[in-house]
Amino acid sequence: MKTKTKTTIAVLGATGMVGSRVVTEAGARGHQVLALSRKPARDTPRDPRVTPVAVDANDSHAIREALAGAASHSPADAVVVALRTVPVDEEFLVGATRTVLDVAARLGIRVLVVGGAGALRSPGDRDLLVADNPAYVPAGIRSVAAAGIAQLRACQSHTDADCVYLSPPALLEPGERTGRYRLGTDTLLTGADGLSRISAEDLAVAVVDALETPGTDPLITVVHAEHPSA
């Protein structure tokens, strides 16, 4: 991603809350986008920069084909993983992530995984993961947080892949695109109002920024900021 300004970004989970906003943000910045999901959205106004591609993330062959390029589209320069299942399926999440990491390592492309806040350390208590902190993760969603941590471990243990794992703040919901956020590494961030939150639109801004200007931290997080960062 460093040498080209306009690139081809694949988004796995392109129809989801996060993925759809990453597709919009990347397309608006002039990137080509491969929008990958099982049921590609076909009813939305067609952006010529966005190519919907039907891919089941259980199918490693389909992932390889989609990322390597085909007659209908260019190969990807980077891939964003924004997968979620209800109920949570840790085995699927980790398996699909490993497949993407394997393929991306072979193709030499960067991977950005949008994971969960549970993988972060608690503010004020570095030894307590957010996943184990009832102030952020009630018992009913601990399995979701645990799956996110397993996904992070899959990234960390894949030594051949160039991967960054983006943990959202505690609250991530559709909202406004302000373009204002603060970046952190392994600890949950809170804003001036004490809230750990960001809109999915601003998270998408951070995702595309991280692809356009890659940093060196393998684990990053973001939070909404009232003022643009210096």
Ligand SMILES: NC(=O)c1ccc[n+]([C@@H]2O[C@H](COP(=O)([O-])OP(=O)(O)OC[C@H]3O[C@@H](n4cnc5c(N)ncnc54)[C@H](OP(=O)(O)O)[C@@H]3O)[C@@H](O)[C@H]2O)c1
């Ligand atoms: N505060 C937090 O920590 C927080 C909050 C929200 C979300 N998140 C994380 O953000 C990420 C994205 O979540 P989201 O809310 O955007 O999820 P979502 O809206 O439920 O979307 C999930 C996406 O995954 C795709 N998908 C599911 N199974 C698939 C399969 N077998 N093959 C291909 N695609 C598949 C779906 O596409 P199809 O069904 O069309 O195939 C859809 O595009 C997840 O890691 C989630 O945990 C974190």
